[in-house]
Amino acid sequence: MERPLTKNIDAGREPLGLKDYEAAGGYQAVRKVLQEMTPEEVTAAVKKSDLRGRGGAGFPTGLKWSFVPMGDDAPRPKYLVCNADEMEPGTFKDRVLLEGDPHQMVEAMIVAGYAMGADVGYIFLRWAYRLANQRLLAAIAEANAAGYLGDNILDSGYSFKLHVHTSAGRYICGEETALLNSLEGKRAIPRAKPPFPQISGLWGKPTIVQNVETLCNVPHIINRGADWFKSISRSAEGGTKLYGVSGRAKNPGCWELPMGTPIREIIDEYAGGMQDGLKLRGLLPGGASTDFLVEEHFDTPMDYASIAAAGSRMGTGTMILLDDGNCPVGMVLNMMEFFARESCGWCTPCREGLPWVEKILQAIEDGNGCAEDLDRLSAHARDLGHGNTFCALAPGAMEPLQSSLKYFREDFQSHITNKRCPWS
């Protein structure tokens, strides 16, 4: 099994320095694109691989890049921003890549930057990833010293500056346009689209925002080609995926596996199955903002299409387990507390609707629920849907709520009827 993204990663030691990374084949993609390929060819190669964004939305990466204005008339400077603000609850896959192989991140930025003709790159890093910050800064310093970054990289005529920006810690910064506002020093609120960042992004200039894992795939696609990329997958969607498991499994963690590895296989073989005495009731396949999947879905392959067909979203691919020893209402309440707190306050449904949902769930959990509460929750799940809100935060928040109302309704009902939480 090939694990291109994590092959250099060994949690037991420091990440590879520049020399070791080069010895392991690192920066070959930089050399290749600068010396042999035009930016358009790089984009074409990524397009051909069918790489899809690993941040949660799954948008085709090469297609996104193709919207950037190219050529001498294009507005400058252009920016490449890596979204490393990994704030999705239950998600820690980017952290593995950033801490484990920072040079891979730097190389990916250079290659992608070259493809879009970016002048400046930013890695927008979650504030809490302090170790990743240290390691990235060290890697960037080494890359600068070695001439992989800065002016006229490897004598190619291409120049690219790379900075790390540590975020102030808001979930909404994972939304790419809120991230850009935050990076500009403004309130982290999303922007209306269109215009898309590719046209008017950071400081009004053409900008690509891309997730860590997505970018890290790029050097490997360049080095080994689209056909190889597609071949290492177990599904129609190419490549590998960093899958994660959290919750009461025996061995929660994060593993790079072929795209399309089935849920049950990930949980049983890699996470070691459930802790003794606990039964898996359901799971959120890709972070807190995805719909619950239950027993009947556990054999579903983890790829975008299959998980969507099962009624959820692949999201970040890092699942959160619900076992039979925990209250589903409490679990959803916990998430709603998070989402209500992380609402940026820009649009009415999210700002006012999520706290209401949270308060209702708290009341139910405390034994103060009313008969109408479930209708109120369902109404919110409907009214905070896509299109009704300004961005995807609230619709994402509604996914675990609406699916828990569907799959665990009797638990909600018993809280209300018996005026207590059975697990407390």
Place this chain on the structure above:
Amino acid sequence: MRVKITVDGKSYEVEQGDNLLRACLSNGLDLPYFCWHPILGSVGSCRQCAVKSYQDDDDTEGKIVMACMESSNEGCRISIDDPEAKRFRAQIIEWLMINHPHDCAVCDEGGECHLQDMTVMTGHDSRRYRFTKSTHRNQDLGPFINHEMNRCITCYRCVRYYRDYAGGKDLDAFGVHDRMYFGRQEDGTLESPFSGNLVEVCPTGVFTDKTFKQHYTRKWDLQSTPSVCVHCSLGCNTILGERYGGLRRVLNRYNADVNGYLICDRGRFGYGFVNSDQRISEAGVRIADGCTLESIDSDVAVRRFTSLIKNKESLIGIGSPRASLEANFALRQLVGKENFYSGASAQEFELVATVVDAMRNGSTQTPSLRQIESADAVLLLGEDPTASAPLLSLALRQSTRQQSILEAAKAGIPMWQDAAVRGLAQDSHGPLFIATPAATALDDIASETVRAAPDDVARLGLAVAHELDPKAPRVVKLGARLKLAKRIAAALLAAEQPLVVAGTASGSKAVIQAAAAVATALGVARAKAAAPWLFLTLPECNSMGLALLNAKPLAEIKQQPKGRGGSVIVLENNLYRRAKAEQVDALLDGKTLVVLDHVQHPTVDRARLVLPAATFAETSGTLVNNEGRAQEFHTAVMPTGAIRPSHGWLLSGLTACRPDEKHALSLEDLRAACAAEFPELASTWLSDESPTLRYAKEKVPRASFRASGRTAMHANVSVHEPTPPEDPDSALAFSMEGFRDPDAQLIPSYWAPGWNSVQALSKFQFEVGGPMRGGKPGVRLIQPCKDAPPSYPDEIPAAFAAREGEWLLLPLSRVFGGEELSSMDPAIQVRTSQAQLLLHEDDGLSLGLSEGDIVEIQSEVGSFSLPVAMRKNVCRGVAMLPLDTPGVGFLQLPLYASIRRVSG
């Protein structure tokens, strides 16, 4: 281009690319909204204007979209009435109301609240939220604005207006999620001179008028009257609210050509002089001791007046740039044109004449204030309009966005996509070039700023003119400013619609002429392109009107031998603001002085006969603004007691002393006589309402439909409802009954079924933000001379050279405290900072000064003392003296003076 869209099965014609919300409102449809505002555009935050949108005729499902964020395209099909859209809109209101205090009954906004209207419109009427409301701490935001954050529905309009639109810095959005807070970082006065617009921009009662709160009355009980602001020369339109004989508040009145949706804080809050207990309320005659003024009743006053004006030969009339055209003309009728003098200072007289000459005899076009927003390159010479003509500054601020709006359009982003347009533009502004002696409030968005004495400002302007048209005189020895002149010339030439701004506040004729020269040269250089714009400010609300009446300058009053007698009639004017005290004293010596005015001042103190005049709020009249636009204001408060409009006193006197001649007896007669004598002014009063002062045999009611307690108002005096006062001078009635129509030429307030707030205005416009269906935008009296050959000043001023040991004193306009009438308002007084002499920091250091030191300013005309302010952003060698500094008296600036430290 117009396209057809379908709304609920009916076809409407709309502007292609317009957002659907504006398109719907422009077609008279009711669609609730909050975060959108005509001048702020769309941001899609409140989600209130949700409608169902259908892809094509086969689409039966549709999807919910926000109307404000969608473009109108041919064939676009939407539904407002769709049940799902309706339910969603009601849900939005329910969310917004979660934390709202529901304190309508005690809220200043109640009855005129957009939130109330929208709540009713969506049908949300019962509460399902059963948890605790959140509350906020309110801030003291100074004398103008009351803050009640608990009412906030987080529409973001306040910060978008205050920061993005008006350039303010000290109001912001704080906090996050459902704990958003809109206020200042700490308690304190809102610094922007445009803060008052928050009162109208806020859709509910978070920001309300604190001066109105001092004498609050329910808004539906106000009698509303269309008026024109008297606190600068721009002539912004206002609505005055009256109850129980007092002026309670001033609101913006929309004029698509002048002030649009906004007025400045001086205009909104400066009305206190009308209600002041310092008002002259009775006629008085000075008794023998020369000090005491004895009250006399009106009939006696008229008789006294008549006896004093009988001898026409020995009469002198001094008019006023703050009195109406009619009052000035009545005085002129009374004293005869040969004895009618301008009440402006000698310098103002000359500067205004220079402006009128440039407008009348030049080929450049004077834009309307609103048009200025669309200028795409601006040169500002000599003054800070934020102080001299505040709303001009706001218009110029918008003009600096013009190029980025055009850029955005190229990128496919419509102008109404506010956040996207601003996101693309980021901090790019301009071009706006500013050349002034001291910093301006527009410096933050200027392309380049130059600090220079007026003569050097004029030289720079003339150099720009020469770059544009070699026939303009060449300015030598410009140094580095030659390159700047070239840059300015290039920027103006590259623009679609360049604009040059200057005015009388610079105190410099050379600056005004230089501005005119730049505009003229631009016209030459641009040949067949649209005429360049030239916008010149004037000192006062009717400076232009007075100038058009051809009054003679004060200096021409022939000194008559002492004791020869005769009377001087001064109309609404304090001569000690117009000339040195010795000059005024000499002028009045041996004469009998009659003063008609409403406020106390030293000229009143000298008068033998004082006649209590109506303020602008108590009479009808006409003012001509700086662009030459004649606009009428009307009686909002019926004058009480002995108070009469000035023109009324003057006509009474005229009739009484010359009973055999035919005289104007009413305001209408006066206007007819004025129009006959000054054909240029004739178009001012041609309207449907004349001569009957009625529409459809009815008058326009000042009171709202919803006025309450009318019969109870005076019940403590008499249970019989008194006859409403008659206002013979307008087609308005102090009544609830009469002719109400959006197409009428008089629109005293905005109301439509379901729309009780000022946002009902949409129902009075052809399209939202466009011209009014009714109302009167005023009449432009002055047209440029299109074929005038380019003419340039013959003289180029010498370059300014700082003198050793002497400083050139220059006038410094102030938004608060620099204008006569508003300075009497208690709230404005709180906002007026102590007058300071402004110097360049290094000049101050060379004098051994530190900030705040008291200095004595000594010139050939005397000395006075002031604290000093030292800044880097001031021209070296000059000292800026605030206009109307208390204790300084009249000074003809510029003037050289020495400066000496008195104390720390």
